Amino acid sequence: MVERETWATRTGFILAAVGSAVGLGNIWRFPFVTGEGGGAAFLLIYLLFVALVGFPAILVEFVVGRKTERNPVGALIELGGDAWKYVGGVFVLTGFVILSFYSVVAGWFIRYFLEGFRGSYATHLEGYEAAAAEAGVSTAEVMFGELSTGLDAFFFHTIFMLLTIGIVALGIRRGIELAVKTMVPAIIVLLVGLAIWAFTLPGSGAGYDYYLSPEFGVIVDNWQTLLPAAAGQAFFTLSLGMGVMITYASYLGEDRNLATDGVTIIGFDTGIAFLTGLVVFPIFFAADITPGEGGAGEIFVSMTSAFADVTGGHIIGLVFFGIVAIAALSSAISLLEVVTAYVIDEKGVERWKAALGMGGIIYLLGVPVTYDLVFLDLLDGFADGILLVFGALMLVLLVGWITPKFAVQELEKGIGDLGGLGTAWIWAIRVPILVVLVVSLYLGVVEYVEFLTEDFADWIDANL
Ligand code: PFF
Numbered sequence: 348m349v350e351r352e353t354w355a356t357r358t359g360f361i362l363a364a365v366g367s368a369v370g371l372g373n374i375w376r377f378p379f380v381t382g383e384g385g386g387a388a389f390l391l392i393y394l395l396f397v398a399l400v401g402f403p404a405i406l407v408e409f410v411v412g413r414k415t416e417r418n419p420v421g422a423l424i425e426l427g428g429d430a431w432k433y434v435g436g437v438f439v440l441t442g443f444v445i446l447s448f449y450s451v452v453a454g455w456f457i458r459y460f461l462e463g464f465r466g467s468y469a470t471h472l473e474g475y476e477a478a479a480a481e482a483g484v485s486t487a488e489v490m491f492g493e494l495s496t497g498l499d500a501f502f503f504h505t506i507f508m509l510l511t512i513g514i515v516a517l518g519i520r521r522g523i524e525l526a527v528k529t530m531v532p533a534i535i536v537l538l539v540g541l542a543i544w545a546f547t548l549p550g551s552g553a554g555y556d557y558y559l560s561p562e563f564g565v566i567v568d569n570w571q572t573l574l575p576a577a578a579g580q581a582f583f584t585l586s587l588g589m590g591v592m593i594t595y596a597s598y599l600g601e602d603r604n605l606a607t608d609g610v611t612i613i614g615f616d617t618g619i620a621f622l623t624g625l626v627v628f629p630i631f632f633a634a635d636i637t638p639g640e641g642g643a644g645e646i647f648v649s650m651t652s653a654f655a656d657v658t659g660g661h662i663i664g665l666v667f668f669g670i671v672a673i674a675a676l677s678s679a680i681s682l683l684e685v686v687t688a689y690v691i692d693e694k695g696v697e698r699w700k701a702a703l704g705m706g707g708i709i710y711l712l713g714v715p716v717t718y719d720l721v722f723l724d725l726l727d728g729f730a731d732g733i734l735l736v737f738g739a740l741m742l743v744l745l746v747g748w749i750t751p752k753f754a755v756q757e758l759e760k761g762i763g764d765l766g767g768l769g770t771a772w773i774w775a776i777r778v779p780i781l782v783v784l785v786v787s788l789y790l791g792v793v794e795y796v797e798f799l800t801e802d803f804a805d806w807i808d809a810n811l
């Protein structure tokens with residue numbers, strides 16, 4: 348077996364974990380699922396889910412990884428016995444599915460980034476005026492429609508996947524730690540700046556209202572769709588439910604306080620998503636666009652409209668799209684790392700061969716998304732609504748019911764005696780969190796089956 352690396356610096360782990368969490372989930376996915384969930388009602392459920400389920404669940408992954416010092420598949424077998432390799436297999440599969448569409452979306456960001464070098468976004472949008480008038484939609488929407496599929500999308504999917512494979516092939520120390528250090532502060536500065544600008548837009552008030560004032564009636568009426576959507580988004584954005592945090596914690600020394608690390612990671616991740624909402628929704632309302640209708644294009648539509656409008660917009664735009672592409676890269680690395688670590692540890696394959704082989708298969712799986720966005724829904728819905736929730740449920744079951752003793756001991760390393768808090772954590776995952784996950788999974792499956800039998804079936808009828 349190849350000797351395992353550890354993090355080169357004490358902060359390497361936290362940087363990489365934040366780098367994994369902060370990505371397209373915060374900036375691309377969060378605004379459109381919030382829009383689809385009706386705004387503030389979704390936001391509230393999502394925030395509750397992150398705090399009450401996400402935090403205990405991230406601790407579960409940390410203790411499993413640090414205790415076993417193995418990849419997720421090996422870790423589960425060591426703790427639960429041989430049958431758990433199938434759950435580990437689901438983790439690896441989830442990495443495949445998510446990274447395949449993730450790379451295509453990240454490719455769009457690279458494409459929009461490069462547009463910034465070719466002149467202002469305002470000029471680009473002018474080019475779509477005729478088509479927009481004909482279709483009765485905004486120019487930014489037409490632009491997204493043009494760039495999100497076809498040869499463009501295919502080309503940038505290829506570039507992004509090559510970058511991801513390259514960094515993972517170089518190994519933990521040299522690749523991942525270096526990439527993460529500057530990106531998170533830069534994103535925060537930019538989003539704060541954009542949020543302040545959005546605040547000055549006439550009509551932005553309705554955006555805040557939509558985003559920040561939940562109506563409880565809406566929550567009560569729609570909980571069956573809000574809950575699985577919030578669960579999927581929470582796990583996706585925190586990189587939970589498929590062993591990323593197990594893998595990263597497996598390279599970790601015993602002196603880290605896992606609870607404060609968890610809070611730091613969740614804090615950055617949630618803060619960045621929340622800030623993104625403060626930028627997107629005011630812009631949407633100022634421009635009379637209905638949130639929730641634009642799907643995967645919402646962030647591109649709102650941001651290009653914004654960058655077309657402000658002085659120096661194409662420089663800000665270029666920086667924004669560029670940084671998101673880097674944020675996506677540090678998340679993509681973590682996805683490929685899970686799959687690669689598995690092949691290295693369990694099959695004894697060399698790192699670069701594992702990264703290239705697995706990355707190549709994932710790349711092919713993503714190609715259909717560049718052809719039609721219905722495949723994005725197909726992969727994304729399956730991964731977030733079902734696979735991640737299932738993964739988290741299995742981990743909670745294992746740690747809560749099968750091996751609780753080691754978990755509290757492991758958590759106490761680096762923290763000290765937890766007293767009643769350790770027991771409270773175990774009981775929280777044993778009963779309430781377990782129940783919430785079972786319900787979320789059930790509702791997620793129902794929703795996905797609906798998608799398959801309605802939207803996807805319609806698409807097949809129309810296209811095949
Ligand atoms: N958390 C990443 C994001 O928000 O973009 C995406 C992600 C990475 C999901 C790793 C799952 C994962 F295991």
